[in-house]
Amino acid sequence: MPTDNNAHIDIQLAGTSYPATFLNGTESISAPYEFNIEFLVPYAFKVKHFPGSQVIIKFTAADNHQRRLSGLVQQIEETGTRIENIKKKLIKITVIPRLTLLQQHSDQRILLGRTAIDIVKETLQRHGYKSEQLQFHLQDQPPIHPYTLQVEQSDFDFIQRVLARDGIFYYFDCETREEATFEVIHFLNATSYCPYLDRKMIRYSPSTGMSQASDGKAYTSLYKIQEQQSLVSNQWSFHDYNDQTPETTLFKSRQSDTQGKLQSVAHQYVYGQGTLSLDNVDKQAKYATERALVRSHHISASGDVADIAAGRLASIDAAKFEGRLTADYLITQVVHHLDHRHAHNLTETRAGHDQQHKKTSNTPDYHCDIMCIKREIHYRPELPPRPEIPLTFSARIESDGPYASLDNQGRYSLRKLLDMGDRPHTQAVTPPLRKLQPLGGPMQAFQPGEDGEIPQSIPTGMHFPLQDGDEVLLSCLNGDPDRPMIVGSQFDANRSNVVTNNNHSQNRWRSQADNELMMDDKMDKQVIQLRTCDSYNILQFDAKTAEHHLRLATEHGSMHLFAKQTLHEKSDDTHEERSGNNRMQVVENKSVTTTNKGEIHHQTPTDTIHTAGYNLLYTAEKNIEMEATQNQVILVEDEDMNITVDGGGGFRIHIKNDELHIQVAKEIRIEGQAGGDITFHQSGGGFCVTKTGNIKLFGQDIQIAGDQGVTLNGNVNYTITAPPPGPSPAPQPHLAPSAYPDLVDLAAPVIEHLAWSKTLAQVEEPVLATFHAKNFKGGEEITINIFEADAKGKNDLVDTLTLELDDGTGHQEISWFRPAEQAEQDLQQDQVDMDTGPLEYFFTVTAPGAEDAGDSDDLWLIRDVEIQCQDDEGKPTMDGTEIKLTSADNVEKYGYVENGIAFFNDVVVGPIKLEYPEGE
The missing domain is CATH 2.40.50.230 (Gp5 N-terminal domain)
Known part of the structure; x- marks a missing residue:
């Protein structure tokens, strides 16, 4: 295979271009590239000036197709190799994109309501990227994530995770604007948006590895192609749960044809990936199957296409290899190799020895190894592992x-x-x-609704x-x-535990308002206590040995016991009830009080009143005794009064020390039933009506006198003397019956216990008007009238409040304050009315169906007072002079002059009197 081609790579550093003698590096989709490059520079070249400097790498293929890449010098070093005849030395640098620097910066932060694009822009721009360096080509907008946390991750790992989660990938490019060249990152979520290489179809030509010529023109080619297929899961199911929509089953499944002819399918179930909607779950399942497709089939090739780059589309003619592989491909990875060192007389001076570089490889000077997938496959980056965050x-x-x-x-x-x-x-x-x-x-x-209960x-x-x-x-x-x-x-040092070494036997539930449930497991002193703040309301189960005790109490309010059915109280020993005020019992039907052995004792220091709508019945197996230290009055309003003795005994009236007076408006009739005599007797004298109807007069001296004479019928024997005139009877005045009070309706609405929450309050300080409502239904509107009173009994209405009862019975309160300006007007009116007392307010409560509850107690306003002290000539009083202030409530306060001013705290609002103490 020929080893020389015309492809070359140039390095532009600090405005100077250097041809690369050696280059090795890898670029991939969704990953920072890294190139190790060697080139010759003059001896005067100083490496210390260049770490972090911009480097522009220009790749030129044999057919003059070019591409550029802009990066930074991560590392630069002198190799020690020199060429003496041209006075140059060999430099080695490592080039990376600016994005790699994000690996050196970590953060702990929370991002709300952001898309992946928002997060990437925000992160990269704070690392120096400008908006024109970030270009987005998206088929659809990524979802908004309500919450994204960066913890235990570098900024680089963080954006890798954020982008991969939404199926977004990126690649690097380079642009020049206004003579400035800069790095550009393209972000995509669809393979179809990737650009094609600026060249025609790349051919497969296995017989060459160098530039070929056709009609005098050089061209590039691929000289090796390999196809790889892998067995991966072809079905992915995603399942999740959203606490905001628990009724929705978040489950979606996607399937691809990656298994080919296999009978069984590999099925991956994934749970809990933070997918909060059906659409998001479906997208994650789709992305998972697309990642599987990327892994299942790809093409690897080698050639001399120097301008090839990751993230670009390329048309490959593989007819000479296998026709079905001729297609458009997405380049997912490129490994560049360049070695021109053999073409130079490189001398490496190390330890005093000169050594000549000689090329020994049979590979071309430049070649590249690529990985690609078919254009029809949607590329998705692999999900990076989640950060190893703390357990908590x-x-x-x-x-x-x-x-x-x-x-x-x-x-x-x-x-x-x-x-x-x-x-x-x-x-x-x-x-x-x-x-x-x-x-x-x-x-x-x-709950009731229009269509029934809902x-x-x-x-x-x-x-x-x-x-x-x-x-x-x-x-x-x-x-x-x-x-x-x-x-x-x-807990921490400022918020201590509710159980410490001081109460280690207790189990406690305690709220911020000091409401508490406490269970004490102390041996022989076990206690369960449920209470409100400061134990004002408490339920305590005390299981101390031999002292078992149950206490239910309210220290400041009322207590209501209610049972829809039977309320049963039982005591095997004494049952004691104490009431500090009135005690009322209302029974719908019958009330029975029974003792099995002892007596029933009712005692009162004033009156005992028994009132019945019909009859009042007293029954005793033996005696009924009624004793009165003073008078005993029996009053019958309309009908007769009957006293009947059914037994064999009689009816007796004994008056030990005073007279018996019987007075009627009509006749007095005493009638016997012939069962015995009727006798009136005193000191040996009297008369007797016998049971046979005879009348006997007896006594030491019997006088009969009549104003119109005396008539005696029948045989009469009598001796007449001259008796003294008898006394003329004088009747006692009529008894004046007194009316019993009407029965009180204990179920009627009642307003009671009117009181301010405090009796002294600063001007404009809110204070509560409190009262107790009873027997209301709830929902009634209550009117609260606020009055300002003066010493002459004149009451001025100054404010009216309304309150809707939320409960028919219970404590009620409403906040009120008097503005300073209005309080000053009240004080001025009191001065007009010659009222020398404090400024005081009270309130009344009016409620439908309830009687007048009277007036509340008085509220006095207080304030701080500053007095400017001057003598008769208008000069400030000497510092340290004692001043006595007498407030409207006759309280004396003493202060000292400082800088011409005497200051007094919490003075009751009203007229004041100022004077020097005696002797000054």
Whole structure:
């Protein structure tokens, strides 16, 4: 095979062109090239000036077809070989594209809502590439990726991964504009967009390896062709899961004819590649089959086509090899070889010895080895391995309020600790992330709708919201760096653990507001405690040995016990109830209180009132005894009062120390049933109506007197003397019956316990107007009127608020503040009204169906006061002088003059009095 051809390669460095004596290098699609080149330079050439300098390599084929490539000097060295007669030395350089430098730069960053093209542009431009150096030829636009993470990767590896994920490949070229030559990178996602070589069909000519002549013209050719086919998987199925569309099965399968005549097919299943839609899954399956096609069949060839380049299309005439291989091909790789060293008298001076370079190879001076695939095959770059990222890495939650910053799915915003950006707090570049936590699955419920009940999924599980600054650990789902999730949170020196060596026997669930569930496993002192902040509401199960105890308490509010059916309370020992105010029981039907052994004792320091809509019935197996230290009054409003003794005993009234007074509006009738006598007796005198109807008068002195005379019928024996006149009976005044209070409707709406959340508040400081609502349905509109009061009882309405009850019973509150300008107007009006007291506000609450709840307590406003102190001549008061201030609430405060000003904190708003203390 002839060894000489006219192909040559020239090197342009710092404006000077040098013919290459030796070149060896490889260029491939979607990979940086690297060329090792040797050339002769004058002795004065200094290598130190050229690392990083631009190099232009010009490839010239034997038929004068050319191409150029622009790169950088990565390494330059003197070989030690010199040619004395022409005063030149041999230099060796390594040429790379600027893209290779990205291998020396790594970063940790997050990119949101970017396509692969966006990421490539942003990355390359920050490394010095200009927009005209990046050219894109895309059949369709790549998808937008919501989240892309660069971690544990160089910038080069990062863009390789990003491009390969979306099936995009690239090749290098060179352009000259305005006498400036620069590197250009072309990005493509379809083989059809690759340009053809600027030459006609390349022929296969096995008999030569040098330039051939036809009609005096040289031409190039291929002198070796080899076909290679491989057995690869012909079916690819991609499967993934998207938490935003869990109802969609992300599964697509693609098949190619790479297996040929094989009966069985090789099937590859791939899961968890970060494909979040059916379209994306289908594309990944398509790209996988296209990569398999690239690997399954390719052509390798050798020739002397010096201008051939990776990423170009070429027409190859293989008729002299095998006609079916004549076709258009995509060049995927080129290895260039040039060796002109034998043509020069190269002297290498090493260790004092001269040595002549002699060519010993039978290969041509220039030849290239190429790899190519048919143009019809869609080229796709191989997926690079994923970066070996840490199993977990840290981040901090960012929130802009007192509560956790969550989206409508309960996902968090955070800033990775690897994020060194300068974005403001809560604006870190990160999408909302899910947090690994216990999930109980959905709970099915039904909501009324137009077409009947509609099923609704209600979430279940457990979630402790993370707060601003909390450190969390992230991991990547399926090892995909673009799918992070929160797998846990951890304490640090500023956020200590809820269990330490001080309480190592406890198991605790505790929230930021100090709500807590605690289980203490201390031996013989086991406790379960559920409480709110500061234990204001608490449920405690105390299992201390021999002291078992259960406590349910609310220290500041109300407690409601409700049972849809039976509420059963049982105590094997004493059952004690204490109420600091009223106690009310409302029973829909019957109320029964029974003791099995002892008595029922009711005691009150004031009144005991029994009221019945119909009858009040007392029944006792033995006695019914009613005792009163003072009066006992029985009042019957309308009907009769009957006292019946059914047994064999009698009816007795005993008055030990006072009189018996019986008064009626009509007649008094005492009637017996002839079962015995009726006797009125006192001190040996009286009368008796016997059971037979006789009347006996008896006594030491019996007087009968009548204003109109006395008539005696029947046989009468009597002796008349002159008795003194009898007393004229004087009736007692009528008893005035007092009405019992009406029955109270305990189910009526009630507004009670009106109070400000604080009694002193700075001007314009919000304060809560609080009250308790009871027995409402929920949804009622409540009106809150704010009044400013003065010492003369004059109340001025200054504001009206409205509040919709979200619950029928419970604590209610609404925020209010008085602007400084309006408070000053209130104070001026008080001065007009001669009110010398503090500026004070109270509120009332009006609710539909509820009685007047009265007024709230008073709210006083306070403020800081600065007093400019001057003497009678207008000169500032001497520093250090003590000043006494008496505020409207008669509180004395003392301050000292400094720079002519006396300052007083928290002075009640109202008239003030200033004076020097006595002796000054």
